[in-house]
Amino acid sequence: MSEGVATGMEWDGAVREGLKGKYRVGILALLGGVCIGLEIGVHLFLRTAVGYTHIFYVLLVLSALWYYRRALLVAGGLVVATFATSLVVGDLSWATFLRAAMFLVVTWVVGVISEERDRAKAEVEAQKEAVEKKHFALVGYISEAALRLKNPLEVLRDNLVSIRSQLDNSPDIGELKIMLSVQVTHLEQVLENFRALNKEIVEEREEIPQAYREFLTR
Amino acid sequence: MMPFDLARLGEDRLFLVLSAAERLKQNNIGIIRTLTGQGYRVVVITTNQPSAVLRRLYTAEGIELSKVFFIDAITKYAMGRVPEGEVQCRFVNSPSNLTDLGIAITEVLNTLSGEKACLLFDSISTMLIYIPSTHISKFIHFITSKLRLVDASGIFLAVEKGLDPLLLTQLTTYVDGVIDMDSHAAAPPQKEGGQEGEGPRQSSPVL
Numbered sequence: 001m002s003e004g005v006a007t008g009m010e011w012d013g014a015v016r017e018g019l020k021g022k023y024r025v026g027i028l029a030l031l032g033g034v035c036i037g038l039e040i041g042v043h044l045f046l047r048t049a050v051g052y053t054h055i056f057y058v059l060l061v062l063s064a065l066w067y068y069r070r071a072l073l074v075a076g077g078l079v080v081a082t083f084a085t086s087l088v089v090g091d092l093s094w095a096t097f098l099r100a101a102m103f104l105v106v107t108w109v110v111g112v113i114s115e116e117r118d119r120a121k122a123e124v125e126a127q128k129e130a131v132e133k134k135h136f137a138l139v140g141y142i143s144e145a146a147l148r149l150k151n152p153l154e155v156l157r158d159n160l161v162s163i164r165s166q167l168d169n170s171p172d173i174g175e176l177k178i179m180l181s182v183q184v185t186h187l188e189q190v191l192e193n194f195r196a197l198n199k200e201i202v203e204e205r206e207e208i209p210q211a212y213r214e215f216l217t218r
Numbered sequence: 219m220m221p222f223d224l225a226r227l228g229e230d231r232l233f234l235v236l237s238a239a240e241r242l243k244q245n246n247i248g249i250i251r252t253l254t255g256q257g258y259r260v261v262v263i264t265t266n267q268p269s270a271v272l273r274r275l276y277t278a279e280g281i282e283l284s285k286v287f288f289i290d291a292i293t294k295y296a297m298g299r300v301p302e303g304e305v306q307c308r309f310v311n312s313p314s315n316l317t318d319l320g321i322a323i324t325e326v327l328n329t330l331s332g333e334k335a336c337l338l339f340d341s342i343s344t345m346l347i348y349i350p351s352t353h354i355s356k357f358i359h360f361i362t363s364k365l366r367l368v369d370a371s372g373i374f375l376a377v378e379k380g381l382d383p384l385l386l387t388q389l390t391t392y393v394d395g396v397i398d399m400d401s402h403a404a405a406p407p408q409k410e411g412g413q414e415g416e417g418p419r420q421s422s423p424v425l
Contacts, residue, residue, distance in 0.1 A: 143382055144351055151380035152347040154239035155266060162243060178268050178297060185296040189347045 024066050031059040032074070036081060043085045053082070053099055060103060064110035068118075075107040138201070145197040152190050159183055230394030231371045232362050236378035237399045239343075243267065245399045246340050247279050249373060254285045258336040258371070261287045261326050265313040266344040268293040270301055287330075289322045291315070292344075313348040316357050323361060327368050336371040337361070342389070343377040355388045362392040 038052040056078055063071030079100040086092040163179050195217065202213045237245040246267075253260045264272060269288035276283055288307040294300050295312040308326065310318045327335065339361070345354055358374060365372040374389070378398060381389065390396055 147351055147380070147382050147385070148346045151239070151343045151377050154377060154380070155242065155341070155343055158240045158242065159266070161240070172274075175271055175274065178293070178301075179271060182266075182268055182292055182296040185292070186344070186347055193347070 024062075028059065028063055028066075028074070031062065032077075035059050035078060039078075039081045039085050043082075043089060047089055047091075049086070049089075049091060049096070049099075056103065057106060060107045061110050064107045065114045067111075068115040069108065069111040071107045071111050072104065075103045078103050141197065141200050145193060148193045149190060149197075152186060156183055156186055156190070159186075231369075232365060232374075232393040232395075233372070234374050234376060234389050234393045234396045235399055236376055236396065239377045239380070241400060242341060242343075242375065242377065243275070246272075246338070246375060247275060247281070248399075249338060249375075250276060250286065251279060251281050253336050253338070253373075254282050257334055259285050259287070259330050259333050261289060261323070261330070261335065261337045263289045263291065263319070263323065263337065263339045265291045265348070266341055268296070269304065269307050287326055289319070289326060291319055313345055316349065316353065320357070320360060324364060327364065327370060330370070331368055335368075336373065337365060339372070339374040341375040341377065343375075343380050351382065351385045355385060358389055359392050 035056050038055060042052045043049055060071060060075055060078070063074045082096060082100055082103075083092070086096045159179070160183060163176060163183070166176060199217050202217055235245070235249070246262075250260055250262070262269070262272065267275075269290035270293065272288065273283060273286075276286060283306070286306065288304075289310060290304075290307055291310040291313040294309045300309045308322045310322055313319075323337070327337070339358075342354060342358070345357075349357075362372060372393075374393065376389075378400060
Protein backbone atom coordinates (compact mmCIF):
# COMPACT_ATOMS: atom_id res chain seq x y z
CA MET A 1 0.00 0.00 0.00
CA SER A 2 1.52 3.29 -1.03
CA GLU A 3 1.79 6.15 1.38
CA GLY A 4 -1.12 8.58 1.54
CA VAL A 5 -3.63 5.99 0.41
CA ALA A 6 -5.95 4.89 3.20
CA THR A 7 -6.29 1.17 3.71
CA GLY A 8 -9.70 -0.42 4.19
CA MET A 9 -9.10 -0.64 7.92
CA GLU A 10 -7.96 2.98 8.14
CA TRP A 11 -11.03 4.09 6.20
CA ASP A 12 -13.28 1.99 8.40
CA GLY A 13 -11.66 3.51 11.48
CA ALA A 14 -12.07 7.05 10.14
CA VAL A 15 -15.78 6.47 9.43
CA ARG A 16 -16.28 5.01 12.89
CA GLU A 17 -14.49 7.98 14.46
CA GLY A 18 -16.62 10.40 12.45
CA LEU A 19 -19.85 8.71 13.58
CA LYS A 20 -18.59 8.60 17.16
CA GLY A 21 -17.85 12.34 17.00
CA LYS A 22 -21.38 13.06 15.75
CA TYR A 23 -22.96 10.95 18.50
CA ARG A 24 -20.87 12.73 21.12
CA VAL A 25 -21.88 16.16 19.90
CA GLY A 26 -25.51 15.01 19.87
CA ILE A 27 -25.35 13.65 23.42
CA LEU A 28 -23.66 16.82 24.72
CA ALA A 29 -26.19 19.04 22.91
CA LEU A 30 -29.03 17.04 24.47
CA LEU A 31 -27.50 17.23 27.94
CA GLY A 32 -26.79 20.93 27.43
CA GLY A 33 -30.44 21.44 26.55
CA VAL A 34 -31.52 19.55 29.68
CA CYS A 35 -29.17 21.65 31.86
CA ILE A 36 -30.38 24.95 30.42
CA GLY A 37 -33.96 23.69 30.78
CA LEU A 38 -33.33 22.89 34.46
CA GLU A 39 -31.67 26.26 34.98
CA ILE A 40 -34.69 28.00 33.55
CA GLY A 41 -37.39 25.71 34.88
CA VAL A 42 -36.08 25.03 38.38
CA HIS A 43 -33.96 28.07 39.17
CA LEU A 44 -35.83 30.80 37.31
CA PHE A 45 -39.41 29.65 37.75
CA LEU A 46 -39.34 27.46 40.89
CA ARG A 47 -36.89 29.88 42.53
CA THR A 48 -34.66 27.19 44.02
CA ALA A 49 -30.98 26.51 43.38
CA VAL A 50 -30.81 23.22 45.25
CA GLY A 51 -30.15 19.81 43.73
CA TYR A 52 -30.53 20.27 39.98
CA THR A 53 -26.95 21.46 39.38
CA HIS A 54 -25.74 17.93 40.10
CA ILE A 55 -27.06 17.03 36.67
CA PHE A 56 -24.63 19.59 35.23
CA TYR A 57 -21.70 17.43 36.23
CA VAL A 58 -22.81 14.69 33.88
CA LEU A 59 -22.49 17.15 31.00
CA LEU A 60 -19.23 18.59 32.30
CA VAL A 61 -17.54 15.24 32.96
CA LEU A 62 -18.56 13.80 29.60
CA SER A 63 -17.39 16.97 27.82
CA ALA A 64 -14.07 16.82 29.64
CA LEU A 65 -13.63 13.10 28.93
CA TRP A 66 -14.22 13.58 25.23
CA TYR A 67 -12.87 17.06 24.53
CA TYR A 68 -10.40 17.55 27.37
CA ARG A 69 -9.75 21.18 28.35
CA ARG A 70 -11.93 22.48 25.56
CA ALA A 71 -14.83 21.40 27.84
CA LEU A 72 -14.06 24.53 29.88
CA LEU A 73 -16.11 26.37 27.22
CA VAL A 74 -19.14 24.26 28.20
CA ALA A 75 -18.40 24.89 31.88
CA GLY A 76 -18.09 28.61 31.14
CA GLY A 77 -21.49 28.54 29.42
CA LEU A 78 -23.10 26.91 32.45
CA VAL A 79 -21.40 29.43 34.76
CA VAL A 80 -22.80 32.29 32.67
CA ALA A 81 -26.29 30.69 32.72
CA THR A 82 -26.10 30.18 36.50
CA PHE A 83 -24.99 33.80 37.13
CA ALA A 84 -27.63 35.16 34.78
CA THR A 85 -30.51 33.31 36.45
CA SER A 86 -29.13 34.13 39.94
CA LEU A 87 -29.07 37.81 39.02
CA VAL A 88 -32.65 37.64 37.73
CA VAL A 89 -33.84 35.64 40.73
CA GLY A 90 -31.75 37.73 43.12
CA ASP A 91 -30.06 34.89 44.98
CA LEU A 92 -26.49 35.62 43.93
CA SER A 93 -24.32 34.61 46.90
CA TRP A 94 -21.02 32.92 47.84
CA ALA A 95 -22.76 29.59 47.13
CA THR A 96 -23.31 30.66 43.50
CA PHE A 97 -19.61 31.54 43.15
CA LEU A 98 -18.59 28.27 44.80
CA ARG A 99 -20.86 26.31 42.46
CA ALA A 100 -19.46 28.14 39.41
CA ALA A 101 -15.90 27.56 40.61
CA MET A 102 -16.63 23.85 41.10
CA PHE A 103 -17.96 23.62 37.52
CA LEU A 104 -14.69 25.00 36.21
CA VAL A 105 -12.38 23.08 38.57
CA VAL A 106 -14.05 19.68 38.04
CA THR A 107 -14.07 20.18 34.26
CA TRP A 108 -10.42 21.22 34.22
CA VAL A 109 -9.29 18.30 36.42
CA VAL A 110 -11.22 15.69 34.43
CA GLY A 111 -10.05 17.27 31.16
CA VAL A 112 -6.37 17.22 32.16
CA ILE A 113 -6.53 13.65 33.48
CA SER A 114 -8.37 12.41 30.36
CA GLU A 115 -5.94 14.14 28.04
CA GLU A 116 -2.96 12.66 29.87
CA ARG A 117 -4.51 9.18 29.97
CA ASP A 118 -5.31 9.20 26.23
CA ARG A 119 -1.89 10.59 25.37
CA ALA A 120 -0.21 7.79 27.35
CA LYS A 121 -2.54 5.23 25.74
CA ALA A 122 -1.67 6.53 22.26
CA GLU A 123 2.02 6.39 23.14
CA VAL A 124 1.74 2.77 24.28
CA GLU A 125 -0.22 1.91 21.11
CA ALA A 126 2.42 3.55 18.94
CA GLN A 127 5.20 1.67 20.74
CA LYS A 128 3.29 -1.59 20.41
CA GLU A 129 2.75 -0.96 16.71
CA ALA A 130 6.44 -0.19 16.20
CA VAL A 131 7.43 -3.40 18.01
CA GLU A 132 4.93 -5.42 15.96
CA LYS A 133 6.24 -3.89 12.74
CA LYS A 134 9.79 -4.82 13.71
CA HIS A 135 8.66 -8.30 14.66
CA PHE A 136 6.88 -8.85 11.34
CA ALA A 137 9.90 -7.54 9.47
CA LEU A 138 12.10 -9.99 11.35
CA VAL A 139 9.73 -12.90 10.72
CA GLY A 140 9.63 -11.94 7.04
CA TYR A 141 13.40 -11.83 6.90
CA ILE A 142 13.78 -15.19 8.62
CA SER A 143 11.24 -16.72 6.23
CA GLU A 144 13.13 -15.26 3.26
CA ALA A 145 16.41 -16.54 4.64
CA ALA A 146 14.99 -20.02 5.13
CA LEU A 147 13.79 -19.90 1.55
CA ARG A 148 17.27 -18.94 0.40
CA LEU A 149 19.14 -21.42 2.61
CA LYS A 150 17.17 -24.66 2.94
CA ASN A 151 16.23 -25.23 -0.71
CA PRO A 152 19.54 -24.26 -2.19
CA LEU A 153 21.27 -26.62 0.24
CA GLU A 154 19.03 -29.45 -0.93
CA VAL A 155 19.89 -28.67 -4.54
CA LEU A 156 23.59 -28.49 -3.63
CA ARG A 157 23.42 -31.82 -1.80
CA ASP A 158 21.88 -33.47 -4.85
CA ASN A 159 24.39 -31.88 -7.18
CA LEU A 160 27.21 -33.26 -5.01
CA VAL A 161 25.59 -36.69 -4.96
CA SER A 162 25.45 -36.53 -8.75
CA ILE A 163 29.13 -35.57 -8.92
CA ARG A 164 30.06 -38.41 -6.58
CA SER A 165 28.18 -40.91 -8.74
CA GLN A 166 30.07 -39.65 -11.80
CA LEU A 167 33.33 -40.55 -10.07
CA ASP A 168 32.35 -44.21 -10.31
CA ASN A 169 32.10 -44.15 -14.11
CA SER A 170 35.36 -42.88 -15.66
CA PRO A 171 34.62 -39.18 -15.09
CA ASP A 172 35.58 -36.26 -17.24
CA ILE A 173 37.90 -34.41 -14.84
CA GLY A 174 37.43 -31.07 -16.60
CA GLU A 175 33.67 -31.32 -16.30
CA LEU A 176 33.89 -32.36 -12.67
CA LYS A 177 36.06 -29.31 -11.97
CA ILE A 178 33.44 -27.07 -13.53
CA MET A 179 30.67 -28.75 -11.55
CA LEU A 180 32.60 -28.45 -8.29
CA SER A 181 33.39 -24.80 -8.99
CA VAL A 182 29.68 -24.14 -9.48
CA GLN A 183 28.86 -25.85 -6.18
CA VAL A 184 31.55 -23.81 -4.39
CA THR A 185 30.10 -20.62 -5.89
CA HIS A 186 26.61 -21.61 -4.76
CA LEU A 187 27.91 -22.39 -1.27
CA GLU A 188 29.76 -19.08 -0.99
CA GLN A 189 26.56 -17.24 -1.80
CA VAL A 190 24.57 -19.35 0.67
CA LEU A 191 27.14 -18.46 3.35
CA GLU A 192 26.86 -14.80 2.40
CA ASN A 193 23.07 -15.04 2.74
CA PHE A 194 23.53 -16.65 6.14
CA ARG A 195 25.84 -13.84 7.27
CA ALA A 196 23.30 -11.29 6.10
CA LEU A 197 20.64 -13.04 8.18
CA ASN A 198 22.85 -12.99 11.27
CA LYS A 199 23.64 -9.34 10.72
CA GLU A 200 19.97 -8.50 10.42
CA ILE A 201 19.13 -10.38 13.61
CA VAL A 202 22.01 -8.78 15.51
CA GLU A 203 20.93 -5.32 14.42
CA GLU A 204 17.36 -6.10 15.39
CA ARG A 205 18.05 -7.49 18.87
CA GLU A 206 19.80 -4.97 21.08
CA GLU A 207 19.99 -7.39 24.01
CA ILE A 208 22.56 -9.62 22.26
CA PRO A 209 25.95 -9.11 23.98
CA GLN A 210 28.74 -7.47 21.99
CA ALA A 211 30.93 -10.60 21.96
CA TYR A 212 28.09 -12.60 20.36
CA ARG A 213 27.38 -9.79 17.93
CA GLU A 214 30.95 -10.00 16.66
CA PHE A 215 30.83 -13.79 16.56
CA LEU A 216 27.57 -13.87 14.61
CA THR A 217 28.63 -11.31 12.03
CA ARG A 218 32.19 -12.58 11.55
CA MET B 219 12.38 -41.32 -16.65
CA MET B 220 9.10 -39.55 -16.37
CA PRO B 221 7.72 -38.05 -19.58
CA PHE B 222 6.49 -34.49 -19.31
CA ASP B 223 2.78 -34.31 -20.07
CA LEU B 224 2.34 -31.79 -22.85
CA ALA B 225 -1.39 -32.30 -23.21
CA ARG B 226 -2.19 -28.75 -22.19
CA LEU B 227 0.75 -26.99 -23.78
CA GLY B 228 -1.37 -26.03 -26.78
CA GLU B 229 -4.12 -24.20 -24.90
CA ASP B 230 -2.00 -23.15 -21.91
CA ARG B 231 1.47 -21.87 -22.51
CA LEU B 232 3.12 -21.19 -19.21
CA PHE B 233 3.70 -23.72 -16.44
CA LEU B 234 5.32 -23.81 -13.07
CA VAL B 235 6.78 -27.27 -12.69
CA LEU B 236 7.50 -28.52 -9.18
CA SER B 237 10.01 -31.29 -8.69
CA ALA B 238 11.75 -33.01 -5.81
CA ALA B 239 15.29 -31.69 -5.40
CA GLU B 240 16.86 -35.05 -6.17
CA ARG B 241 14.86 -35.38 -9.39
CA LEU B 242 15.41 -31.87 -10.68
CA LYS B 243 18.06 -32.90 -13.20
CA GLN B 244 16.10 -35.94 -14.40
CA ASN B 245 12.96 -33.88 -14.79
CA ASN B 246 14.88 -31.25 -16.71
CA ILE B 247 16.05 -33.92 -19.15
CA GLY B 248 12.55 -35.40 -19.37
CA ILE B 249 11.03 -32.04 -20.21
CA ILE B 250 13.67 -31.24 -22.83
CA ARG B 251 13.28 -34.65 -24.42
CA THR B 252 9.50 -34.23 -24.65
CA LEU B 253 9.68 -30.68 -25.96
CA THR B 254 12.28 -31.39 -28.64
CA GLY B 255 10.36 -34.52 -29.58
CA GLN B 256 7.29 -32.33 -30.14
CA GLY B 257 9.26 -30.06 -32.45
CA TYR B 258 9.83 -27.20 -30.03
CA ARG B 259 12.93 -25.04 -30.13
CA VAL B 260 13.91 -24.89 -26.46
CA VAL B 261 15.75 -22.07 -24.73
CA VAL B 262 17.26 -23.36 -21.49
CA ILE B 263 18.07 -20.72 -18.88
CA THR B 264 20.40 -22.43 -16.48
CA THR B 265 21.56 -21.18 -13.11
CA ASN B 266 22.27 -24.58 -11.58
CA GLN B 267 24.12 -26.79 -14.04
CA PRO B 268 26.69 -25.34 -16.46
CA SER B 269 25.55 -25.50 -20.05
CA ALA B 270 28.53 -27.74 -20.93
CA VAL B 271 27.32 -30.32 -18.42
CA LEU B 272 23.74 -30.10 -19.61
CA ARG B 273 24.87 -30.44 -23.20
CA ARG B 274 26.72 -33.63 -22.35
CA LEU B 275 23.71 -34.97 -20.43
CA TYR B 276 21.35 -34.21 -23.30
CA THR B 277 23.68 -35.84 -25.79
CA ALA B 278 23.89 -38.94 -23.59
CA GLU B 279 20.09 -39.04 -23.52
CA GLY B 280 19.88 -38.79 -27.30
CA ILE B 281 18.31 -35.33 -27.32
CA GLU B 282 18.64 -33.39 -30.55
CA LEU B 283 20.95 -30.54 -29.51
CA SER B 284 20.31 -28.45 -32.60
CA LYS B 285 16.92 -27.62 -31.12
CA VAL B 286 18.32 -26.46 -27.79
CA PHE B 287 19.73 -23.01 -27.07
CA PHE B 288 21.33 -22.16 -23.72
CA ILE B 289 21.44 -19.00 -21.67
CA ASP B 290 24.05 -19.88 -19.08
CA ALA B 291 24.13 -17.62 -16.00
CA ILE B 292 26.40 -19.74 -13.84
CA THR B 293 29.49 -20.88 -15.78
CA LYS B 294 31.08 -17.47 -16.18
CA TYR B 295 30.28 -16.56 -12.57
CA ALA B 296 31.70 -19.78 -11.15
CA MET B 297 34.69 -20.22 -13.44
CA GLY B 298 35.53 -16.59 -14.13
CA ARG B 299 35.77 -17.33 -17.86
CA VAL B 300 33.74 -18.74 -20.70
CA PRO B 301 34.68 -22.19 -22.01
CA GLU B 302 35.83 -22.25 -25.60
CA GLY B 303 33.89 -23.81 -28.39
CA GLU B 304 30.44 -23.37 -26.89
CA VAL B 305 27.83 -22.99 -29.59
CA GLN B 306 24.16 -22.03 -29.33
CA CYS B 307 24.87 -20.53 -25.96
CA ARG B 308 24.90 -17.08 -24.41
CA PHE B 309 26.72 -16.48 -21.16
CA VAL B 310 25.55 -14.02 -18.52
CA ASN B 311 27.99 -12.69 -15.92
CA SER B 312 26.01 -13.70 -12.85
CA PRO B 313 22.62 -15.17 -11.90
CA SER B 314 21.93 -11.97 -9.99
CA ASN B 315 22.44 -9.83 -13.10
CA LEU B 316 18.80 -9.74 -14.09
CA THR B 317 19.28 -6.93 -16.58
CA ASP B 318 21.70 -8.93 -18.72
CA LEU B 319 19.62 -12.04 -18.26
CA GLY B 320 16.53 -10.16 -19.43
CA ILE B 321 18.36 -8.78 -22.45
CA ALA B 322 19.67 -12.23 -23.37
CA ILE B 323 16.19 -13.76 -23.10
CA THR B 324 14.64 -11.00 -25.20
CA GLU B 325 17.26 -11.30 -27.92
CA VAL B 326 17.12 -15.09 -28.07
CA LEU B 327 13.32 -15.09 -28.18
CA ASN B 328 13.43 -12.52 -30.99
CA THR B 329 15.65 -14.82 -33.05
CA LEU B 330 13.08 -17.59 -32.60
CA SER B 331 10.05 -15.50 -33.59
CA GLY B 332 7.72 -17.40 -35.84
CA GLU B 333 9.03 -20.73 -34.59
CA LYS B 334 7.51 -23.11 -32.07
CA ALA B 335 9.57 -22.01 -29.10
CA CYS B 336 9.59 -22.89 -25.44
CA LEU B 337 11.69 -21.49 -22.62
CA LEU B 338 12.83 -23.73 -19.76
CA PHE B 339 13.92 -21.91 -16.60
CA ASP B 340 16.16 -24.14 -14.45
CA SER B 341 15.62 -23.26 -11.72
CA ILE B 342 13.77 -20.78 -9.53
CA SER B 343 15.16 -22.55 -6.45
CA THR B 344 18.77 -21.96 -7.50
CA MET B 345 18.01 -18.36 -8.40
CA LEU B 346 16.89 -17.90 -4.80
CA ILE B 347 20.50 -18.32 -3.73
CA TYR B 348 21.42 -15.17 -5.60
CA ILE B 349 18.43 -12.87 -5.47
CA PRO B 350 15.59 -12.14 -3.03
CA SER B 351 12.19 -13.68 -3.66
CA THR B 352 10.63 -10.29 -4.45
CA HIS B 353 13.09 -9.80 -7.31
CA ILE B 354 12.51 -13.36 -8.51
CA SER B 355 8.80 -12.73 -8.59
CA LYS B 356 9.19 -9.52 -10.61
CA PHE B 357 11.64 -11.18 -12.98
CA ILE B 358 9.39 -14.18 -13.62
CA HIS B 359 6.54 -11.77 -14.25
CA PHE B 360 8.72 -9.97 -16.80
CA ILE B 361 9.59 -13.24 -18.55
CA THR B 362 6.01 -14.52 -18.63
CA SER B 363 4.82 -11.22 -20.10
CA LYS B 364 7.57 -11.40 -22.70
CA LEU B 365 6.66 -15.00 -23.57
CA ARG B 366 3.00 -14.12 -24.00
CA LEU B 367 3.93 -11.22 -26.25
CA VAL B 368 6.02 -13.39 -28.58
CA ASP B 369 3.51 -16.25 -28.35
CA ALA B 370 6.03 -18.69 -26.91
CA SER B 371 5.66 -21.29 -24.18
CA GLY B 372 7.48 -21.33 -20.88
CA ILE B 373 8.27 -23.84 -18.16
CA PHE B 374 9.63 -22.73 -14.80
CA LEU B 375 11.26 -25.45 -12.73
CA ALA B 376 11.32 -25.22 -8.95
CA VAL B 377 11.94 -27.54 -6.05
CA GLU B 378 8.61 -28.67 -4.63
CA LYS B 379 7.72 -27.56 -1.10
CA GLY B 380 10.56 -25.11 -1.42
CA LEU B 381 8.66 -21.97 -2.26
CA ASP B 382 7.08 -19.99 0.51
CA PRO B 383 3.29 -19.50 0.25
CA LEU B 384 3.52 -15.87 -0.85
CA LEU B 385 6.03 -16.53 -3.63
CA LEU B 386 4.13 -19.63 -4.77
CA THR B 387 0.88 -17.65 -4.96
CA GLN B 388 2.56 -14.91 -6.95
CA LEU B 389 4.18 -17.35 -9.36
CA THR B 390 0.94 -19.29 -9.90
CA THR B 391 -0.79 -16.09 -10.93
CA TYR B 392 1.78 -15.53 -13.66
CA VAL B 393 1.47 -19.00 -15.22
CA ASP B 394 -1.42 -20.93 -16.72
CA GLY B 395 -0.94 -24.04 -14.62
CA VAL B 396 1.14 -25.80 -12.01
CA ILE B 397 2.50 -29.28 -12.60
CA ASP B 398 3.78 -31.42 -9.75
CA MET B 399 6.16 -33.81 -11.49
CA ASP B 400 6.53 -36.11 -8.53
CA SER B 401 2.96 -36.31 -7.29
CA HIS B 402 2.57 -39.72 -8.92
CA ALA B 403 5.00 -41.12 -6.36
CA ALA B 404 2.61 -40.26 -3.56
CA ALA B 405 -0.56 -41.09 -5.46
CA PRO B 406 -2.25 -44.43 -4.80
CA PRO B 407 -1.45 -47.09 -7.43
CA GLN B 408 -4.10 -47.65 -10.10
CA LYS B 409 -5.27 -51.22 -10.54
CA GLU B 410 -6.11 -50.97 -14.21
CA GLY B 411 -6.95 -48.50 -16.92
CA GLY B 412 -6.86 -45.46 -14.65
CA GLN B 413 -4.92 -42.29 -15.32
CA GLU B 414 -4.17 -41.39 -11.75
CA GLY B 415 -0.66 -42.15 -10.65
CA GLU B 416 0.59 -42.58 -14.19
CA GLY B 417 1.67 -39.08 -14.88
CA PRO B 418 2.28 -35.73 -13.29
CA ARG B 419 -0.61 -33.95 -11.69
CA GLN B 420 -1.66 -30.70 -13.32
CA SER B 421 -3.56 -28.23 -11.28
CA SER B 422 -5.31 -24.95 -11.85
CA PRO B 423 -3.17 -21.84 -11.64
CA VAL B 424 -3.94 -21.34 -7.98
CA LEU B 425 -3.04 -24.34 -5.89
